[in-house]
Amino acid sequence: MNYFDKKISIIVPCFNHEEFLAETLTSVLNQSYKHWECIIVNDGSIDRSEHIALEWSNKDDRFIYYTQSNQGVSVARNNGIKKSTGSYILPLDADDVIHENYLEEAIITFENNPNLKLVYCNGKKFGLENESLNLNKYNYKDLLLGNMIFCSAMFKKTDFYNTSGYDNDMHNGLEDWEFWIRFLDEESKVIKLEKEYFFYRIRENSRNTIKSELHRNVNWQIFSKNIDIYKSHFIDPISQIQLSQIYKNMYQFSLDYRLGNFIINPFRKIKNWLFSKNEFRKKNPY
Template sequence: MSSNQNILVSVVVPCYNQAQYLDEALQSVLDQIYTNWECIIVNDDSPDQTEAIAKAWVEKDQRFSYLKQDNKGLSGARNFGISYAKGEYILPLDADDRIGIDYIDLAIKAFKEDTALKIVYSNAEKFGLENKTWNLRPFSLFNLAKSNVIFCSAVFKKEDWERVGGYDEHMRGGLEDWEFWIHILKFGGEVFKINKVCFFYRIKENSMIKDIPVDDKMELYRYVSIKHADFFVNQLGSFKEFMSHGLKENDELKVLVNSKKNALRVLLKPVTRFFKF
């Protein structure tokens, strides 16, 4: 049992058309070995059985609470739940995902050991239609500038959420967690990855990120690149520098491929001569 149980952690679970998975997500919260948590279930005006399921969990354990709002999208639902959170730390959990039993415990231990930390996450696995390790690229600000390398259910301080103004509610189409991590980290702070699988990401036929039309996704990328232009320039350099770097990498790759082909020809030459008719 953790010695840091005096720290309250708020798990925020937005739900829209995910009622069929909600029990599984909430059970993974109830199973935590770290017991000083609250779990705020946010019904984003879902047309399914979210309300009935959520209220049953509120009756089951007083650490669960239930909120409902007009539909505002994922960012709006997270912000609504976090605004009511009493915890010093926040863990967003989508209603179709799960967390491992020691995720909160290990995350709080990491924060206590390093006060410079802004974000703590872990190794992850995919489940559902796919069952395999989720091989996220190693965290660095450079890698974060190129794409999101931190899943949505990382742990962070509520004060950092307040500092950046929460999740951007203009980003209803997706990529809101990527923008949020950039906003928290671009002026400093450390990130820690727990070397254990503590997050389980459900793969389904339909998901918000997969269903974004290409044009809409490109517009979201443009929006983030303009909003955080300072961050992208600091990490990637100017557009010309970034393109030059990419072209250089491409040329180096071609040289490597050609050298491997030549090496393979040398190695296979005796064999091909042996089998030549």
């Protein structure tokens, strides 16, 4: 089958994005790859987002509009994916923009790599800031320490249904990182496109511009929800992994990784948990 026969479903959750939604949808309309649908999920907006979305769905039937009561971005993404009909999924926030060649290069990459799990790309900030995003290449153990994949990465819909979807309980950001932790593993094949195909809008009230204490709480939420994964990668009862080095790596990632206006803070509670576990083993070696 020719790769042009594969439909891509772009999922756009929207909550009070009247100022930016048209620009986001324009970037979808301008894609060089034409076999797509764009699922707009209005998450209880009280501005003119619905009016704008309906204008676009009336203009081009590839734009499909749904509305729901305000339940958060995770519920909106999950519902949008469930309503989609494409073979591939690309989440896209309603204030961000994608380059016109992103879909085409991503689908070609997938079709040339049958075992591929995820495609993402380099990106750039725009709005209040204007600089390239320094995103690392994928490594699962590094992913556990700090996210290097933004939400707008492409994956197969069949792989999505092997997970429980985005966590509906995560309302304070980083739900995409938590999803990648469960969606991927150390065996997953992931390719980063080297071109800047994703543009991340920085604005004063960006969802990820939140206080450091809240970030620590979200980090702890991610860790506690996936504690078995962290234990399997960082707690080795036979080799007694150098826990001090693990924490050093976590701290370095927290300093190095920046997306938007926020810095992922050190996993202080994780560090304390790891070291207390190590002390317990010293006292109870068997």
